Amino acid sequence: MSALHTVNNAHRRALGPIATPDRLLLGPGPSNAHPTVLQALSRNPIGHLDPLYVELMGEVQELLRYAWQTDNRLTIPMSGTGSAAMEAALANTLEPGDKVLIAVKGYFGLRLADMAGRYRADVVTIERPWGEAFTLEEIEAALREHRPAILGMVHAETSTGILQPMEGVGELCRQYGCLLLLDTVTSLGAVPVHLDDWQVDLAYSCSQKGLSCPPGLGPFTMGPRAEAKMEARRGKVPNWYLDVTLLNQYWGTDRVYHHTAPVNMNFGMREALRLLAEEGLEHAWARHRRNAESLWAGLEALGLELHAPEHLRLPTLTTVRIPEGVDGKAFTLHLLNKHGIEVGGGLGALAGKVWRIGLMGYNSRAENVELLLELFRTELPAFRPGAQTGRPAAVAV
Ligand SMILES: *Cc1c(COP(=O)(O)O)cnc(C)c1O
DSSP: OOOOOOOOHHHHHOSSSSOOOOOEEEEOOOOOOOHHHHHHHHHHHHOOTTTHHHHHHHHHHHHHHHHHHHOEEOOOOOOOHHHHHHHHEEEEEEEEOOEEEEESHHHHHHHHHHHHTTTTTTTEEEEOTTTOOHHHHHHHHHHHHHHOOOOEESSTTTTTTEEOOOHHHHHHHHHHHHHEEEEEETTTTSSOOTTTTOOEEEEEESSTTOOOOOOOOOOOOOHHHHHHHTTTTTOOOOOOOOOOHHHHHHHHSOOOOOOOOHHHHHHHHHHHHHHHHHHHHHHHHHHHHHHHHHHHHHHHHHOBBSSGGGGBBOOTTEEOOOTOOOHHHHHHHHHHHHHHOEEEEEGGGGGTEEEEEEOGGGGOOOOOHHHHHHHHEEEEEEEEGGOOSSOOOOOOO
């Protein structure tokens, strides 16, 4: 028998128990988890068919329906992050050749279009510049022209800080006989979402943004019209792991094993959703708006420019234009290394042009806004062109 592979000595000496720093995550996600959510996650696992766990599953489903304001029977947390739930929304409803219209106004719209294409849909897109939203007229013109089976759009575009107005979109989709699929990854639990009133047929989210939980689950919901499309499929859902027809045998009344549920993540999700229900949705929405408005006012008072027009601004994610001549990356590295605070950079078309500041879930608090504004006030000047002193060298991580 050959010798066992060993951990090399240099590594062995360095390997102690995990000791990650306590960062304050004010970027595009993940956000910090609520302390009681962390406690829930650290419980010993129980079996995924244990009657106590089965009861917890029902509670998670009911709380998710509340968070989304929906009566959808098929409302479950997908095992995986938000992108897994995004993929589930497409995989279960699309059939090859189906026409899908994706409204792209940022990075996550592009991801939706990419995924839909991989399920061999006939994908057409309409686009708006990164920092704008779609009007009802634009949506209607595209529905009339393309007659898609599904319209996919992003409610809260985390890459641009834009909130897509939803009034009237669902009615148009009914009128043109298409399903409405909505990405609520950065809005659920933080920004008003009225899924049933808006006549949304398919939606998904994540655990780590507005819900104060670590990444690992992707809440997913499907209404009766989307269910009917799934049931009328000619072939199997082309993704075994995310197949709702199979998953519902576990989440529905039969409780048939599909895959081992990430039980601890669901403990955390139950606690996160319980906290949301305890606070009350409307209070959580108001808290996010209040804190975002004070961040916006504070940044503008410092002479900084916000990228999103005020009426379309997203309370959970603020895009701030990096001032002329400032090395945006050096400043965020400074905040991270010197102050333990994470702020995001720009993505795609906005790379190098904006910072992205998240105030999501547990982190949407006045003290975080004050702390960050104080750091922008006192530390940013050293990063401006011509600054003489005090600029700390950026340390690569
Ligand atoms: C973060 C995000 C996703 C992807 O979620 P992951 O949890 O990173 O997989 C999808 N859509 C939007 C709008 C997001 O902000």
